[in-house]
Amino acid sequence: MADTAIPPDTAPHQPGTAARRRPGRPPAPERPRRHPRSRATAGTGRLAALLVSPTLLVLTVVVLYPTLMALDESLYGPKGLDPRTGFISNTEPFVGLKNYTDIFTQAGDRFWNAFWNTTFFTVVTVSLETVIGIAMALIMHRAFRGRSVVRASILVPWAIPTAISGLLWKWIFNADGIANVLLGHQVLWTADGFSAKIAVVIADVWKTAPFIGLLVLAGLQVIPKEVYEAARLDGASALQQFWRITLPLVKPALLVAVLFRCLDALRMFDLPYILIGAQKGSVETLSMLAQNEASNVRFGPASAYAVLLFLYVFLVALAFVRLLGADLIGGAGGTKKHKSHAVGVPRRRVREVTA
Amino acid sequence: MKTSTARAIQCSAALAAAGLLLTACGSSGGSGSGQSAQAAPVSFKGRGPITYVAGKDTTGTVQTIIARWNKAHPKEKVTFIQLPTDADSQRQQMIQNAETKSDAYTVLATDVVWTSEFAAHQWIEPLPANQFPLGKMLQPVVQTGQYRGKLYAVPASSNGGLLFYRTDLLKKAGVTRPPTTWAQMTADCAEVKKLPEAKTMSCYAGQFQKYEGLTVNFAEAVNSAGGRIVDASGKPDVDTPQAKKGLDFLVRSFKDKTIPKEAITYQEEDGRQAFQAGKLIFLNNWPYVYSLAQKSAIKGKFAVAPLPGLTGPGASSLGGSDLALSSFAKNKATALDFMKFFTSEESATYFLKNASLAPPYADLYDNASLDKQYPYLPDLKQSITKAVPRPRVVQYGDVTAAIQNEVYAALTGKKSSAQALKDLQGDLQKLTAQ
Numbered sequence: 001m002a003d004t005a006i007p008p009d010t011a012p013h014q015p016g017t018a019a020r021r022r023p024g025r026p027p028a029p030e031r032p033r034r035h036p037r038s039r040a041t042a043g044t045g046r047l048a049a050l051l052v053s054p055t056l057l058v059l060t061v062v063v064l065y066p067t068l069m070a071l072d073e074s075l076y077g078p079k080g081l082d083p084r085t086g087f088i089s090n091t092e093p094f095v096g097l098k099n100y101t102d103i104f105t106q107a108g109d110r111f112w113n114a115f116w117n118t119t120f121f122t123v124v125t126v127s128l129e130t131v132i133g134i135a136m137a138l139i140m141h142r143a144f145r146g147r148s149v150v151r152a153s154i155l156v157p158w159a160i161p162t163a164i165s166g167l168l169w170k171w172i173f174n175a176d177g178i179a180n181v182l183l184g185h186q187v188l189w190t191a192d193g194f195s196a197k198i199a200v201v202i203a204d205v206w207k208t209a210p211f212i213g214l215l216v217l218a219g220l221q222v223i224p225k226e227v228y229e230a231a232r233l234d235g236a237s238a239l240q241q242f243w244r245i246t247l248p249l250v251k252p253a254l255l256v257a258v259l260f261r262c263l264d265a266l267r268m269f270d271l272p273y274i275l276i277g278a279q280k281g282s283v284e285t286l287s288m289l290a291q292n293e294a295s296n297v298r299f300g301p302a303s304a305y306a307v308l309l310f311l312y313v314f315l316v317a318l319a320f321v322r323l324l325g326a327d328l329i330g331g332a333g334g335t336k337k338h339k340s341h342a343v344g345v346p347r348r349r350v351r352e353v354t355a
Numbered sequence: 356m357k358t359s360t361a362r363a364i365q366c367s368a369a370l371a372a373a374g375l376l377l378t379a380c381g382s383s384g385g386s387g388s389g390q391s392a393q394a395a396p397v398s399f400k401g402r403g404p405i406t407y408v409a410g411k412d413t414t415g416t417v418q419t420i421i422a423r424w425n426k427a428h429p430k431e432k433v434t435f436i437q438l439p440t441d442a443d444s445q446r447q448q449m450i451q452n453a454e455t456k457s458d459a460y461t462v463l464a465t466d467v468v469w470t471s472e473f474a475a476h477q478w479i480e481p482l483p484a485n486q487f488p489l490g491k492m493l494q495p496v497v498q499t500g501q502y503r504g505k506l507y508a509v510p511a512s513s514n515g516g517l518l519f520y521r522t523d524l525l526k527k528a529g530v531t532r533p534p535t536t537w538a539q540m541t542a543d544c545a546e547v548k549k550l551p552e553a554k555t556m557s558c559y560a561g562q563f564q565k566y567e568g569l570t571v572n573f574a575e576a577v578n579s580a581g582g583r584i585v586d587a588s589g590k591p592d593v594d595t596p597q598a599k600k601g602l603d604f605l606v607r608s609f610k611d612k613t614i615p616k617e618a619i620t621y622q623e624e625d626g627r628q629a630f631q632a633g634k635l636i637f638l639n640n641w642p643y644v645y646s647l648a649q650k651s652a653i654k655g656k657f658a659v660a661p662l663p664g665l666t667g668p669g670a671s672s673l674g675g676s677d678l679a680l681s682s683f684a685k686n687k688a689t690a691l692d693f694m695k696f697f698t699s700e701e702s703a704t705y706f707l708k709n710a711s712l713a714p715p716y717a718d719l720y721d722n723a724s725l726d727k728q729y730p731y732l733p734d735l736k737q738s739i740t741k742a743v744p745r746p747r748v749v750q751y752g753d754v755t756a757a758i759q760n761e762v763y764a765a766l767t768g769k770k771s772s773a774q775a776l777k778d779l780q781g782d783l784q785k786l787t788a789q
Contacts, residue, residue, distance in 0.1 A: 081475060186617060188616070
C-alpha cells in the first residue's frame, strides 16, 4: 500500500522514512517523536519537582534528618564522670563504631536476648494472627444474620489502644486474676519467665488478629462469585476452593497485612512494657532496650540499638517486597510492568513499520 | 507609618528590657558573689513567675499551697506543671527538659534517689544549706538531698516502711506485742496459723515484683541484718555475711511459704489488697496503706509497728521527695524563696494533715493532736530515724536494675543467694568504678 501511495518524487520530503525502514537504526524513528515529548517532560518535570518538593522537604525534616542524627549520635559514647569534681562531663566522647561492636562483647547478652525476644514475638504472634485473622475474615465474609454485630465485635480489640489493652490483660493475668481462675491453677504470668512471654503473645494476638482479619476481608470481597461457581461446577471441595482460589486471590492483601504486622511486631514496646514491666529479661524487646538505655542517659548506645532495629525492620520489609512480591505501595508492581512495556513499545513499532 | 512606630516602640522596649536586665544582672551578680563566696559560685538572681514541676497531685493539696503563695506574691506567681504519676516518667521528662537546657521547669520535686544523678549532671543547682532549717529535720532525710557533702535538694516529704499486722488474730493466738525480729514474726505466724480462721492465710509480704520496690525491700532486708549495699564512701559492700543473712531471710521465706508464692508479682497495691482481703497476717508497706485499710473490711483489726530485723527492730528504706532547683531556670531568687516556703514546717504540717504526707520535721511526729489523727506517727518516726537511704550513686538507674536482676534471680531460685550477692558486688563495682 505504501509503495503505491508514495510517488517516487515525494521521497526527498521524507528523509526519515528510508532510515526508518532500516532495521539497523531503531532509535532514529524515535527522535522526532521524542523531541517534543522530552520538552514536555522538562516542563512537567519542573512542575512535578515544584509540586513534590514540599513533601520532600517535610520528609527530609521529619524522617531523613532524625535518622541521620540517630546515626551520628550512635557514634558517641556515654558522658564520663570526673572523679575529682564529681560532675559528669559536658561532652560525649566519640567512640566510632564501639556501640555497635559492643553487642559482640560486653553488651552482647542483653542485646541478643532482646533481639531474639523481638524475633520470637514477631514470628509467633504474626503466624498465629495470620491463621486467626483469616478465620475471622472467612466468618465475617459469610452472609448470615447479625453479621454486622460479629464484624463490629471482632474489631473491638483492634480499636482499643495498646496501652489500655496492656493494662486490661495485666489484670486478667494477675496472680488472682480471671486467667488463673479459669485455669484453676496459679500461673504467675507477670513474673519474669516463660509464662510472661506467653502472656504477651496472647495479649498481642487478641489485639491485632482483627487487623489481619480486616485486610483479608477486604481482599475476599473483591473475589468474584463466578470463580467459586465455576469451581463448584468442576467439583472442587471446600478445602480445594480455599487453597486453590481463596488463598491465591487474597494473597496480595494478606501479604500487605502480614508485612504491616511484622513491622509493627518488630517495633513492639508498649504491650510488654505495661503488661510485664521494664527490664524483664524474658520479654525485653529491642525497642525496650533502646528506651531503657536512653532513660539512663546513654543516648549513644540507645541510638545504636535503634539504628540496628531500623536496619532489621528495613531488611524484613525488603525481603517481603523482593521475595514475596508484596505490593506495598499499591501499584509498585504495576509501574514496573508499565516500564518494561514502555521499553518494548518502540521496538514493536519498528517491527510494525519494517514489516 | 503605623508599622514603623510599632517597630520603634518594640525596639525601645526591647532595649529598655535589655538595659534593665543588664543592670539587674550587674547588681545582683555582684552582691550574690560577695554573699555566698564560701559555697558554690551560684547566685540566686531574678524575680518573677516560675514553675513547680511534680507528679500528678491526687490530693489537691499542692494546688492549695501554691495558691497561698500566689496570693502573697502576685508578681512572682508559681505555675504548677503536673507530670504523670509514675516516677520513671517524671524523671524522664525532667531529664529531657535538662538535656535541652529549657527554662520551662524551675523547681523540681525529685525522688530521694535522684539527687546524685541530677547533681552530677549539673541539672540542678547547689543550694545554700544555711538558709533552710535542716537542723530541725530528721537526719537520714536531709542526707537524701546531699551530693558530695553539698546540699542539692531540700526535703519536702519523707516516707518510711512500716509493718502492718492483724491485731485481732495476734490477740486471739495469745501474742500480745508485735514482733521485733524475723524469727519472732515467723513464730507468731505459726501461732496464728493454728487458728481455724487463719488456716489459708500467708504470713508476710512486701514488694517483690522486679521493679524499684524490690530494691527497697532488699535494701531493708540487708540493712536490717546489719549489712549494707554501699559503704560510707559509696563503694559497694554487698558480698558480706550480714547481707547474705538479709537476702537469705527473703529466699527462705519464699521457700517455706512464709511469703506466698504470688508475692513475687506484688507491687505496693497488690500487697495492700491481699492484706485487706485477709490473705496476709503481716505486711511491709508505706504508711499510705493506713488510711485506706481503715476504710476496708479489716478496719480496726490491724495496727502498725516498726519493721522487724535479724536481731532487733530493722531498718527501713527511705522514700519521699525533695525540692531541687533546675540549673537552666530563670528567676532563681523567687525559686529559692518558694522552696523555703514549700518546705517550711507550716507547709509540712498542712501536707500531713490533709494528704497524710510524712513530714521531714522531727517535732511534728511528737505533736499529740497529729498523733491522734495518725496513730502510726511515732512508729513512722522511729522507722525514718533508723532508716538507711538507698545507695546514693550517680548511676542509680543501673544500680537499681542490677540489684533487681540479682535479687530476683535469688528469690526465684535461679541463683543461690551467695552467688547472687557475689555477682551483684561485681556489677556494682563496675557501675561505680568511673
